Amino acid sequence: MxxxxxxxxxxxxxxxxxxxxxxxxxxxxxxxxxxxxxxxxxxxxxxxxxxNIAARSLRDRKSNQIVVFADRRKNAFLGGFHNEVVLELHREAKTQGYRMVVSVSSPEQFEEDENDGFYLVQHGLCDAAILFDPHEGDRRVQYLREHRVPFVVLGQDKSSYQTSYVGLDNRAAGYMGAKYLHEKGHAAFALILGSEASGVNQDRAEGFRRYQREKGLDNQVLFGLTNIESAYKKTQSLLEAKSVTAIFVSGDERVVGVYRAIQEAGLQVGRDIGVLGVDDLEMGRFLLPALTSLVQPKQEMSKLALELIMEQLQEEERVVKRVLFVPTIAERESV
DNA sequence: AGTACTTCACTTTTACTCGG
DNA sequence: CCGAGTAAAAGTGAAGTACT
The missing domain is CATH 1.10.260.40 (lambda repressor-like DNA-binding domains)
Incomplete structure (x- = not known):
């Protein structure tokens, strides 16, 4: 007792x-x-x-708990985008009567790590999972399958294509960004983004290049942005070369570095150099000038992710649905 | 709206057997 | 009669069923 x-x-x-x-x-x-x-x-x-929720779980044979797995990064667990999505997911889970715990897991060592959310999975303390950005051959996907834990992938999915998945149409995003800048009068602009290994980035680059081909443009795609500082440095070198009039930045967070480099060069964002972001993070509205950004519909994505999970919890056999959202543009002052 | 009882899944305790 | 091994029972809290 x-x-x-x-x-x-x-x-x-x-x-x-x-x-x-x-x-x-x-x-x-x-x-x-x-x-x-x-x-x-x-x-x-x-x-x-x-x-006593342990007793209730015993009786109901379910934990009413969902684990969200975020990939462990070098110097941050979650990016700004994931951060905002987690808030939405949490809200949605709550309305569905589920508790949500966020777990940071690296695909390499989760099985030995008893602080990892997989511990909850192993011990029957979680009904379903949400997995951010699994990469190719991600063992966590396999693990969840083996343990028959329903899950939905959010973000990118290079793990396999038999999972329920919610994400952004990143090819469309790359294409739309290029088109937007071009139609705003920019002929020379660059797309700067993170690791080339990331599927998200590959897709955005692909969309961007497709627009270049269609319009006979030859604008560059620059991979390798790992953080704000590298965005800052990359912008500095673009400005020194005087090669662009606008910069298309994958990830609003990095725009901070881009803005600083532009201002330090004595230029003005929006007037001298256009800046277009992706994610539409809340902070973008408070930058000066306010950032124009491609919108990932975080609320709708989160809502759908939860719906897919609820479906899987209700159905006997595995339900697989894959949904891509097409971005829109939140036009502000930076282009 | 009460009574009496069952179920869930699992652990711990108890009760008992058997070889030496 | 000791210790090991094993089978059975008890206990956990909530929530539902069937009935009154």
Whole structure:
């Protein structure tokens, strides 16, 4: 017995009702007189009674818990985009009656790491999972499959193509960004983005290049942005070469570095050099000038991810749905 | 709206057997 | 009669069923 906590038995005794009635009150069963309900509720409040979720999980054979796995990065666990998505996911999970825990896991060592969310999976403390950006041959995908944990992939999915997946159409994003800058009067502009190994970046580059081909342009794609500082340096060298009038930056966070380099060169963002971001992070609206950015519909994506999980939890056989969202443009002042 | 009872999945305790 | 081995029982809290 748990000595420092009360059970529905205690509540029943103290309120002069039965366990069955307390259960009815807890589960909002309508067949309880208001007077009785109030009395039971008063005792619940007085004792500080909380339902024992371990017992409830035992009885219901589910944990009502979802784990979100983020890939471990070198110097940050989550990027700005993931950060905002996690907030949305959390909100959605809550409306569905699920608790959500965020776990940082590297694909290499998760099995030995008892602080990893996979620990919860192993021990039956989680019903489903959301996995950010698994890469090719990601063992975590295999692991979740083997343990028959329903999951949805968010972001990029290079693991396989038999998972439920929600993401952005990054080819369209690359194409749209190029088109937008071109139509705004820029002929010479560069796309700067992260690692070439990332599928997201490959797709964005591909879309960007397709637009170049269609319009007979020859603008560069520069990979290798690892952080804000490298965005800063990359911009410096672009400005020194006087080769561009606009910069298309993959990832709003990095724009901070881009802005600084532009301003230090005595130039003005939006007037002398156009800057276009991707993600539409909240911070973009507060940069000066406010950042124009391709929008990833984070709320819709999160909502759909949760829906896909709920579907999988309800269906017997595995449901696989793959959905790409097409970005829109939040036009502000930077182009 | 109460009574009595069952179920969930698993651990710990108890009760008992058997070889030496 | 000791210790090991094993089978059975008890216990955990919530929530539902069937009935009154």
């Amino acid at each position: 748990n000595m420092n906590r009360f059970t529905i038995k205690d509540v029943a005794a103290k309120s002069g009702t039965s366990i069955r009635t307390v259960s009815r009150v807890l589960n909002s069963d309508p067949h309880v007189k208001k007077e009785t309900r109030d009395r039971v509720q008063a005792v619940i409040d007085e004792l500080g009674f909380k339902v």
